[in-house]
Amino acid sequence: MRPLEGLFVLDFSTLLPGPMAGLLLAEAGAEVVKVEREGSGEEMRGYAPLWGGDGVNFALLNRGKKSIALNLKDEAARAKLLPLVEKADILLEQFRPGAMARLGLDYATLSGINPRLIYCSITGYGQTGPKLNAAGHDLNYIGDSGLLALSMGEPSRGIVPPALIADIAGGAYPAVINILLALRERDRTGVGCHLDIAMTDNLFPFTYWAMGNGLAAGEWPGNGTDLVTGGSPRYQLYGTADGRVVAAAPLEQKFWVTFCELIGLDPALRDDSRDPDATRTGVAALIARETGEHWRALFAGKDCCCSVVATIREAMDDPHFQARGLFDRRVTNFDGQSLPALPVPIAPAFREDASVSRETPGLGAHNQDYLR
Structure with a gap:
């Protein structure tokens, strides 16, 4: 039952x-x-x-x-x-x-x-x-x-x-x-x-971190300026050479180090706390050189929290979801x-x-x- x-x-x-x-x-x-x-x-x-x-x-x-x-x-x-x-x-x-x-x-x-x-x-x-x-x-x-x-x-x-x-x-x-x-x-x-x-009431839990930043630290988030809304190179969408998009989310340092090594990021840009915009620009330039399939294969099996954005059709055909x-x-x-x-x-x-x-x-x- x-x-x-x-x-x-x-x-x-x-x-x-x-x-x-x-x-x-x-x-x-x-x-x-x-x-x-x-x-x-x-x-x-x-x-x-x-x-x-x-x-x-x-x-x-x-x-x-x-x-x-x-x-x-x-x-x-x-x-x-x-x-x-x-x-x-x-x-x-x-x-x-x-x-x-x-x-x-x-x-x-x-x-x-x-x-x-x-x-x-x-x-x-x-x-x-x-x-x-x-x-x-x-x-x-x-x-x-x-x-x-x-x-x-x-x-x-x-x-x-x-x-x-x-x-x-x-x-x-x-x-x-x-x-x-x-x-x-x-x-x-x-x-x-x-x-x-x-x-509308039930949407406020989604803003828990933004409310916390504002109420406790006096730092109210802007439009696309924070860690998980586009303000960091570690949580970002990057376009590829063939119009696909890499979803890169190597937030933790261990994932970020692996990610930087895999894409060959200039060592001078790897400390993203110094100039996040410069790091983001550098990563974007590297990702744009290769196709989505290149990055999919490179990231496969690697602990770096990166993937290629799937279409709905691709997601429905994904062997993982099919197996489940x-x-x-x-x-x-x-x-x-x-x-x-x-x-x-x-x-x-x-x-x-x-x-x-x-x-x-x-x-x-x-x-x-x-x-x-």
């Missing part, structure tokens, strides 16, 4: 944070039922590229879930949800504060029906505070938390991060962590609770097509065998099962 088997989840969320949280719960064994908009379903169904009629992003995030579709603005339709609320262990929602209350589906109302309900609200800024109703997306949240300011490129040519950090690391993951804590607390008390998951079975699991759509499932941070001991392929649900495919 998987750890969360027997738990029932009602998921009102859309797009990324809530659906990914629901995916983690489903992968750990919970029964997750998506409550979707009648007619069109949640927004991610329409995102390109399409795969079997729905967006492939939707398929990857909703593997193994069920779908019911109804008009939440219709009182009679909402009444059909009450038996599900009565048996639910967890409810996920991602609307702006107050939206569920206007539908009569807020925690105060539903906990009166089911006191054991763990009600998880994921928003950008939380259920309280001056910004509670402010519209925003990931870029706004990482900007408001100060995280983006640590490494965002030049103002005239800003660098947009390659991942939706707030949605996943500030929303989905903290939601699951707190749901598990709430389940543990409910085991003790028999009572559920309302979880206020504010994505990271992409062995499958997701199937309602047309019978199959793709590798999205790997999630659930330990192998708590997941189904990789031979099990789970479907992504068609819109309203389970109305008869849950709303009769």
Whole structure:
């Protein structure tokens, strides 16, 4: 048995944070039922590229879930949800504060029906505070938390991060962590609770070192000026002769010595405390002389914390990840097509065998099962 088997989840969320949280719960064994908009379903169904009629992003995030579709603005339709609320262990929602209350589906109302309900609200800024109703997306949240300011490129040519950090690391993951804590607390008390998951709040742990530098030493980090944000030649991206990029992270002295020897750095530049910019320029010139494959072969098996940046395709084909079975699991759509499932941070001991392929649900495919 998987750890969360027997738990029932009602998921009102859309797009990324809530659906990914629901995916983690489903992968750990919970029964997750998506409550979707009648007619069109949640927004991610329409995102390109399409795969079997729905967006492939939707398929990857909703593997193994069920779908019911109804008009939440219709009182009679909402009444059909009450038996599900009565048996639910967890409810996920991602609307702006107050939206569920206007539908009569807020925690105060539903906990009166089911006191054991763990009600998880994921928003950008939380259920309280001056910004509670402010519209925003990931870029706004990482900007408001100060995280983006640590490494965002030049103002005239800003660098947009390659991942939706707030949605996943500030929303989905903290939601699951707190749901598990709430389940543990409910085991003790028999009572559920309302979880206020504010994505922006949860980004501050990523800035722990920057806050420490500022608060304790009075040295507030700038844009790309510090050890792990681009200010050091020991933690840097260097372009190669064929347009690839070396990710060089020989932070510790023993790794730095090995790295300098391997690339043949001028001994006068190896003490990077004297002139970091000169050292960085020297390293960059050497790396730029050879191809990515040259450096990959040179660094292989050497303790210097250096690698060549992989494309997504290369990463998926990497023998290491293949050997760990990271992409062995499958997701199937309602047309019978199959793709590798999205790997999630659930330990192998708590997941189904990789031979099990789970479907992504068609819109309203389970109305008869849950709303009769």
